[in-house]
Amino acid sequence: EAGVTQFPSHSVIEKGQTVTLRCDPISGHDNLYWYRRVMGKEIKFLLHFVKESKQDESGMPNNRFLAERTGGTYSTLKVQPAELEDSGVYFCASSLNPGRAGGPLVTQYFGPGTRLLVL
Amino acid sequence: DQQVKQNSPSLSVQEGRISILNCDYTNSMFDYFLWYKKYPAEGPTFLISISSIKDKNEDGRFTVFLNKSAKHLSLHIVPSQPGDSAVYFCAASVLGGSYIPTFGRGTSLIVHP
Numbered sequence: 397e398a399g400v401t402q403f404p405s406h407s408v409i410e411k412g413q414t415v416t417l418r419c420d421p422i423s424g425h426d427n428l429y430w431y432r433r434v435m436g437k438e439i440k441f442l443l444h445f446v447k448e449s450k451q452d453e454s455g456m457p458n459n460r461f462l463a464e465r466t467g468g469t470y471s472t473l474k475v476q477p478a479e480l481e482d483s484g485v486y487f488c489a490s491s492l493n494p495g496r497a498g499g500p501l502v503t504q505y506f507g508p509g510t511r512l513l514v515l
Numbered sequence: 516d517q518q519v520k521q522n523s524p525s526l527s528v529q530e531g532r533i534s535i536l537n538c539d540y541t542n543s544m545f546d547y548f549l550w551y552k553k554y555p556a557e558g559p560t561f562l563i564s565i566s567s568i569k570d571k572n573e574d575g576r577f578t579v580f581l582n583k584s585a586k587h588l589s590l591h592i593v594p595s596q597p598g599d600s601a602v603y604f605c606a607a608s609v610l611g612g613s614y615i616p617t618f619g620r621g622t623s624l625i626v627h628p
Contacts, residue, residue: 400558428616436524439604439618452615465523472535487558502614506551506558 398422400490400507414476421470421490427451428471429491429504430463434484439445442486445471446480446493457482478514485509518542519607521619528626534592536622538605541586545607549616550579550590553602562592562603566610595626 401420409415421428430442442461443453449469456463460479465471475482489504520539528534538548546567549557565572565579565588572579578591592599602623606616 405556437618438519441615441617455615487556494560503561503581504616506560508558509554 400488400505401487401512402486402507403511405508405511406511408515409478410515411480412477415476415478415512416510417486417488419471419472419473419488419507420504421488421489424460424470424492425490425505426493427491427502427504428465430471430473430488431487431489431506432484433487433509434481439487442473475512478512480514483512483514485511516541517603518545518621519617521603521605521622523622525623528595528624530597530626530628531594532558534590534595534599534624534626536590536592536603536605536624538588538590538619539586540588540607542607544545544609545617547608547610548579548581548588550577550578550607551604551606551618553604553621559604568597576589589625592624595624597626597628600624600626 403418426447429446431439433439441455444451445465448465462474487509489506491502491504518541549564550562552562553559563574563577570581581588602621604621605619608616
């Protein structure tokens with residue numbers, strides 16, 4: 397079974413440009429999450445989709461970030477315009493539904509990440 | 516303000532010895548704790564977890580200990596193997612609450628042959 401895939405693996409852009417990251421979750425996983433890790437820091441939550449709906453976007457830094465999941469399959473995260481502080485590794489993860497036991501008990505499967513460098 | 520702290524950025528251990536990775540948390544609402552392992556150029560993978568009703572959970576060479584009063588948990592790897600060399604992230608959640616784990620900054624473990 398294919399895992400979570402992310403594209404591109406690396407992206408180097410100049411400040412002010414636009415970048416779009418893509419995530420393909422594991423087939424059948426309704427839950428899709430975006431995280432970001434700035435070098436040496438913690439992995440921080442950005443947002444959570446359940447199918448095509450945004451369940452929680454409390455971690456999105458500002459309105460330069462736009463996430464979509466049309467059709468409830470793959471997701472895109474667009475940064476426009478990119479700033480220097482947006483550099484980092486963007487991880488996507490997916491999981492099955494938590495059920496009544498609660499979300500943390502459901503394993504999140506992470507993709508390899510997209511390494512974004514804004515110059 | 517970090518709610519999950521891993522104060523050792525790196526740890527070096529000899530093959531065959533015990534590796535102990537530490538994690539402290541500040542939010543007393545956390546009641547479910549996870550460890551993730553991350554190899555270079557890969558995403559984190561779930562390793563082991565523990566809920567606050569337990570103080571120990573073991574899975575093969577990996578054991579997680581939880582000290583709720585001290586708000587401290589540790590991951591023990593015995594015996595350590597070179598393939599264990601990776602970055603280990605501690606994470607914490609609230610069961611029945613937020614499904615989103617709060618991560619620490621990670622500890623880079625190097626196991627020397």
